[in-house]
Amino acid sequence: MRDTARDPAALELLRVQRGRLADRMRPPWWYLTGIGVLWALTFACPFTSRFLPQGVRIWPILLAAVTAACLLQWGLAQATGISVGTRTLRYPSGRPAQIAMALTGAAALVTETFLIDRDLIVTAIVVAALAVVAEVAAQQAQLRGIRQDLRDGRGAA
């Protein structure tokens, strides 16, 4: 068996291997599609609470969205062979994108509610559509950051 102390390229080899591992962390098509559908469901909540009959609550929809998000994460781990868990804030390169996702989500929900209250329905739909696109882009940026941190070995807890 080779001995690392007599092999000055051991760390270089490890960098190459980490690069190979990080390259596996590419989401399949259904993952980003699923993320888009989930955000679309989330941004549909202000509309449903306004236009659906009183008996329909939004909590079951949100619960379904959270369950679907967990299933998507599980599917991503199965497809790539790499599980990054739920504490994704620990990846420094993916953190800004994750914070941007949360802020965009909150801002879009508040803006939609504001616009719906003033009967600006078309504008609210446009805001929701733009927010979905922004969220999917942010999700891609977060995965890029996670890949970079896996490559650099910076994602350790």
Add this chain to the structure above:
Amino acid sequence: MTAKPDPLIHPITRLSICGLLAAGADWVEFAALRDAAGISDSVLSKQSRVLEDAGYVQVRKGAVGRRPRTWFRLTAQGRQAVEGHLAWLAQLEEAVSARTRDARQARPLTGGRDQPRRVLPPLLGSS
């Protein structure tokens, strides 16, 4: 974290396995680890068992449909050992590169006696 060599992860195959598991993922699946490390199934099975017995690696077995799947992750003890070993290797690499740099600087010019006259004017003229 103290930089010190760990005899258990000193062999390069085990260093690859531990180094990949320390990259930041929670769990890494058998095939992903095998492909990234560029080793065979049997080597990974054997070395991961050694690391598991030493308490450095945790193994979880599951299945998707009929396909069995094995997942690995570093334990806290394993992570500490790997980080210490990688820090030690980084120090070693730094020492080797410093020695190479010193040796290169100490080496006399191989050109003729008029080499400084040929080299210096363009450099001085460009500044």
